[in-house]
Amino acid sequence: MKRITIREVSEKAGVSTAAVSYVLNGRHSKVSADTIEKVQRAAQELNYIPDFSARSLANNSSKLIGVVIPQTEDRKQLLLQNPFYSELICGIESQLRQSGYHMILSGVEKGEGYLDTTMQRNLDGAIIMGVYQESFYDDLKKVNMPIVLIDSYIYDRHFHVVGIDDELGGYMAVNHLIENGHTNIALVTGTIRKDGVVEKRFLGYKRALKEAGLFYNPDHVFEHSVTYEYGYEAGKLIAAEHPEITAVFATSDQMAMGVMRGVREEGKDVPEHISVIGFDDISFARMSTPPLTTVDQDIISRGMKAADCLLSAIQNKGKELPSEPTIMPLALVARDTVRKLQ
Amino acid sequence: MKRITIREVSEKAGVSTAAVSYVLNGRHSKVSADTIEKVQRAAQELNYIPDFSARSLANNSSKLIGVVIPQTEDRKQLLLQNPFYSELICGIESQLRQSGYHMILSGVEKGEGYLDTTMQRNLDGAIIMGVYQESFYDDLKKVNMPIVLIDSYIYDRHFHVVGIDDELGGYMAVNHLIENGHTNIALVTGTIRKDGVVEKRFLGYKRALKEAGLFYNPDHVFEHSVTYEYGYEAGKLIAAEHPEITAVFATSDQMAMGVMRGVREEGKDVPEHISVIGFDDISFARMSTPPLTTVDQDIISRGMKAADCLLSAIQNKGKELPSEPTIMPLALVARDTVRKLQ
């Protein structure tokens, strides 16, 4: 299919290419109503479609947003199997497309090389999910474009973060267990890193215990990787060797599902013997058996919000993004994996 | 961050921009070893990053691949919550990135308007998942780029399809149930459309029954949408009103999970009272309770294969893609949802 250029539109309309450009970009103050009309008709009839590469070259804006998600260490594949990221992307994409932007979705090799991508592609902005090594963020700061971070506690004037109150989330989860009469509550979690989301949830766990006058027992935190598999291991361990534990708070829904399976493997049941609460409310949470009680963060809305923030930052080129993070609401959704004790 | 242009590299290296371009694009026949060396050092020291927009404009190739997945009717959001698509994308992305390509992920408004995107962005190729209205494919044919289709039985010289043998898959699933002694087997499925993947699986279902000398009972096919929710409805129905049915083949894993829940809701158990087999082997299949027996199509590999096909088609600009589809292998993975009868 042959490309129709602005030149051909201009000839058909009997005006200069500049006039066409003005009309097409809505600089209506520069042109008469008559010309607008002629140009629009010509463009319509020729089925003119602008070339974004040329546009990008001329005015240094590509209408392209970089979206980065973590990947597996080994096979360098996106962690998109994690519905948390999938759902975020659903939200992001729908907002971007509505505004005429497109998304370049990619992973990034151990934090290196993304600078290349952003420069090559002239990205207008980026949304970064997950946590990377420092040098990655340093690179990001160098290129002058708005950036929003998801799942990060890096507060820097270069970045805007769209987050949740993880500490509160952890607190809500554990408090729910406490309200249901549980006093020996295990924590099953990924690696607790300083200033990571997981640490905040952990802090919430401790605060809930403390406020309820319960003893924090380090032996009751099972910390490893954020996977179904580790949840399974932890679940088995808990069911087999910790008869005192009656409830577990898993810091992700997948882990919670793993815990449930591990518990069952040891001949115990959820929630009869052990109650379980997860975190995130991914779409599969409601499909688990039994349906999982969890802390819902409306993931899709969060993605949409991130996109909105980014877009508005791109629009108000001049002003910086508000440096305070945007905090999205949480809600406890009680399904069938928590039993009321006594 | 200021952009370093080819001009600056050429000045630093003391050669013309043309020479730099030749070196950087590997046209080594045109330049001496000495120049190559000088240019490479200059580029390195200046940390030169080419501008793909300019490149795209000059040689009409963007190194950008369009990836399209279906979206929900109502909210116009990607169906990325369906792990089937997520996993495909994992595979696609990893291959593309390795070859220096990037992916523009988007949905498409009821089949319209994607032509615009492809023209605007000068896409080098596209991977289309799902099924759309005819006009969409007509548009696609007009733009002259390689296209690979996933999950489609449209055989046209313009497209290459990377598929599986859905009929065989359906056959394998049902045959597995029959081998386990089941004779009253329900089918729970999305809408059966002529030449859709679902129809093929349905055909496989019928063939397996026939070959085993079993009667095909239309009352045993439960056809509606490909969702967990419908699986749930169907499961309840089956458990409550079809005591003769001992096994169900669901044409997607999500539906299978829904069936299991529905069955349980009616006080029956999987696999004790009713056996269930799914299709796809999404990552959550192994996390269900009990772990789901299903027909595995290595989804990630399929995504990778699709990307490979596309890339090689882009490379051999001239030659057309082989018009026979690429068929990926299937495997039955027996987990815990099918009971041996008697």
Add this chain to the structure above:
DNA sequence: ACGGTTTACTTAAACGCTTAACCTTATGAC
């Protein structure tokens, strides 16, 4: 009637890269 604005366009340079065409100089065949 005159300078000064305003309005509605057009011209042409610029964005960063590729590449066909051209220009030297060296190499070799006879």
Add this chain to the structure above:
DNA sequence: GTCATAAGGTTAAGCGTTTAAGTAAACCGT
């Protein structure tokens, strides 16, 4: 020594836009 060829470079046009600067006509206040 002459001519063809090859090797290694350079020049400059072109890709499709945008936009600053220029132009020409119309309008206006005095």
